[in-house]
Amino acid sequence: MTRTMRLSMILATVLTASTAARAEGGSISINARVRTLCTAEIKAAPSAIFDKGLNRVGELIELCNSVEGYRLVVKHSEMSQGAYWLLDGIPIDVEKSSDVTVLVDSTQPAYRQRHLALYLPEPISERFPFVLYAEPKGMVF
Structure with a gap:
């Protein structure tokens, strides 16, 4: 699976979860830590x-x-x-x-x-x- 496809799938999941959370009056938070390079x-x-x-x-x-x-x-x-x-x-x-x-x-x-x-x-x-x-x-x- 290419990096672009993985990023697209993650984005689609986040957008779906975000829409569902808004419909229920909740919120969603995503945190990430990027390795120092x-x-x-x-x-x-x-x-x-x-x-x-x-x-x-x-x-x-x-x-x-x-x-x-x-x-x-x-x-x-x-x-x-x-x-x-x-x-x-x-x-x-x-x-x-x-x-x-x-x-x-x-x-x-x-x-x-x-x-x-x-x-x-x-x-x-x-x-x-x-x-x-x-x-x-x-x-x-």
């Missing part, structure tokens, strides 16, 4: 080589339905002084002694698609792993 995904550039200068990382897709907002965090290896992330052209500094950078600190839910790049003052010779994650603020259902 926060995700971040990068559609990587064809060849994300981390050379000196600007490196295109890829398209970032972020989604979080937390009413109180979310943080989008990237955990990475330590980088040299002067390195920074670019999120839709806006620079976000990387602290030299830190392996975590907060890219977004939002106070509301959002669905966005943005471009992510990384500027390096010197190339990274070894493998450069990084982990991107979104964490909801407030209550999680």
Whole structure:
């Protein structure tokens, strides 16, 4: 059964119950709880080589339905002084002694698609792993 058919059946049941309740002078109440969902995904550039200068990382897709907002965090290896992330052209500094950078600190839910790049003052010779994650603020259902 498709999602559309299930939603149609639920709606028809609610409308029927609502009409019957009105005819009898009563009321009906429906409550629902939606699961909190926060995700971040990068559609990587064809060849994300981390050379000196600007490196295109890829398209970032972020989604979080937390009413109180979310943080989008990237955990990475330590980088040299002067390195920074670019999120839709806006620079976000990387602290030299830190392996975590907060890219977004939002106070509301959002669905966005943005471009992510990384500027390096010197190339990274070894493998450069990084982990991107979104964490909801407030209550999680």
